[in-house]
Each structure stands twice: as C-alpha cells, then as structure tokens.
Amino acid sequence: EAGVAQSPRYKIIEKRQSVAFWCNPISGHATLYWYQQILGQGPKLLIQFQNNGVVDDSQLPKDRFSAERLKGVDSTLKIQPAKLEDSAVYLCASSLGSRNVKAGNTIYFGEGSWLTVV
C-alpha cells in the first residue's frame, strides 16, 4: 500500500516569497491533515479536511496560509508571503476518517516538506 506522498521534500526561499506544498493521501482516506512542526516541538495542526470540506482551520494563519483539497483527494498548502518564523517541517497526514470504534482510527504521515525561509 502506498503511503502519504509529499513534495517537495526540501525548499529554501527568501522571506516575502511564496511556496506551495503538495500532498497525496493514502487511497481511500477521507480525512487529510496539514501539520506544522517547528524544530524541537510536536506537530501543530494547521488544517483538517474531511473529504473536500474543512473540519478545523482554527490555527491556520489565514492572512498568509491557504489550503485546498479539490475533489477530496490531493491537497495543496500555500504560504504567501513567507516569514522567517515559517521555517519548519510541513507534515501531511491522512486517516480513514471512520467513527468505527474497532478501527481505532490511525493517522499516517508523509515524510514532510522541509521549509527554510532566509
């Protein structure tokens, strides 16, 4: 089974430039998450999609970050304009999104997109 795919793996940009990250979740997974992980910290949820609808984007800095999940499959996270404090790993994850108790719904992560803003 193919895992969560992300690209690019690494990106270096100057502040005030823009960047976009792409994610392809595991086939059949209805829920897609974007997390931001700053070095030495745990993942922080930016946005959660259920199919192509937004479930939670309360921690997404909407003045500069945007995300979409067209057709309920792939997703793109964009930052424009970037700030120095956006340097982090951007993790995409997916899960079945089922409320099945026995499923113990598990979240699967991609390898992350490493962003450095200089």
Added chain:
Amino acid sequence: GNSVTQMEGPVTLSEEAFLTINCTYTATGYPSLFWYVQYPGEGLQLLLKATKADDKGSNKGFEATYRKETTSFHLEKGSVQVSDSAVYFCALSDRMERNQFYFGTGTSLTVIP
C-alpha cells in the same frame, strides 16, 4: 478539552537499559491512544496504539497499556538499542471530535553503546 502531557527529555540511556517514557492524557470522550516515533530527517511513524481501556499496544519490543483509572499510556521497552534513538510522541484521537489528533511535545531518546 483533550490534551496530552508527555515526560520531558532528552533521555539518554545505555544500550540494553530499560526505557519508560511517561504520557498522561485528558479527554472528554472515548479516545484512542497512540505512540509515534520520528527518526532524524523523517516523518512520524506509528509505533503502537490502543483503542480502549486495558488494551495493550506492542510493536518492536515496545509496549504501552491504556490505563483509564490513571489516564496514562506510558511507553516501555525492556532493552533499548542504539537504533531506538529517535523522538517519541504520545497522541490521542477522540472519535467523537471528528477524528482530531492531539500530540504531546515529544521526548528525545538517545541510546549510547
């Protein structure tokens, strides 16, 4: 609300030592509990999980038991190896809250030969 509190690191152990990383949680619903591991330069990988009270998750010699009475999910391994050096994250998923996940801050483990 839901949250996870994890033992702070870093933790340094000699090879073959016993490992315990503490994790406690608060939850309003019926959570599933997870341990994820992150090796340098990689994303998070599921290590083990438990979906209800008294369940024990296990994988690669690691174990954790879902203790509802103490709201804990401590990670243990009887004999660590150098290859276990990584960051370990405790996490909670509340199925009644649209499958949202809550992560601890992570515990860095270094195992020295």
